[in-house]
Amino acid sequence: MVSTELKRGTAELAILSVLERQPLHGYEISRHIEHDSGGTLRFTLAALYPLLYRMENRGWVRGDWETSDTGRRRRCYKLLPRGRKMLAPLRAQWADLFRAMRRVARVNHA
């Protein structure tokens, strides 16, 4: 069973990575992650927002309200310098984990 910490780590890396490219609102974040992972990673609302609020509290991302041309208000998240700084160590940790799992489980890339 995948631990909560591991799942949270995956989710944090995924969110920071999509926000590194551009600021996005919550729904767009989930769509981008789903699209970029080929549908493997899916974020429901229930999983996404507690995590976004936690990351915002830590100063990794910041959400600002914006009004679109159609008059709809959306909270747009952008990556902050502290979040950008977190990306490199998170990526390194995950690369280490994947390498280790490949050796242990003899999993090869398709």
Added chain:
Amino acid sequence: MPDWLAYVNNHLGRLPLSQAESLQVSEELAAHLEDAYLSLRAQDVSESDAARLVCEQIPSWQQLHRDILAAKSEAFMQNRVTQLWIPGLVTLFSAYALLALMQFAGLRALTSHPGEPRGIVLYLPWMLTLPLIGAIGAYLSRRAQATGWRVYFATSLPALALGVFFLLVFPWSFVVDPQVPLRIKGIGLAAMMLNWVILPGLALSLGAALQSLLKIREVRT
């Protein structure tokens, strides 16, 4: 299209956050559900199926309520430390360390009625430094984005801590000195509160108020 904001408000319940923050959370979740719904509708999913699929994104509203609160309270705890306790402990330590140093250097208190419980005891040079210490505490608290009562609480912590201490110790005096009349004990407590809580608290708060004025002037210029 369903009223997603009403749907969220009905299911999420009242979050124990500020009203503005609670509204923002509801509005944001409703916006997400609306986007998901519109996306499904754009894929020719029927209205009822789209609404059902969107609602399935939240298997348990109670769990979501708890998760959001946990995420938000993490910030609350962090803020409490940086806005209240660190500035408060800085003022507490600075105020009493300075008083100890002054007493060590031979500072004598001005006393209105020496040896009597109603006597007002005033360490004047120390009292004159308290606004400065209060201003430092207020600066630290405001730097951590504190506003209002939090700044004054952090600033006045040395006085408040002593006030709480006196009130906790007061009942003990009935055990230690049962022969002393209640009226005398009451006068003694009132004098101690005035000397060590009210006057120092006012001096510290004055520093916080002056720091606030300086900050406002700085912003205007």
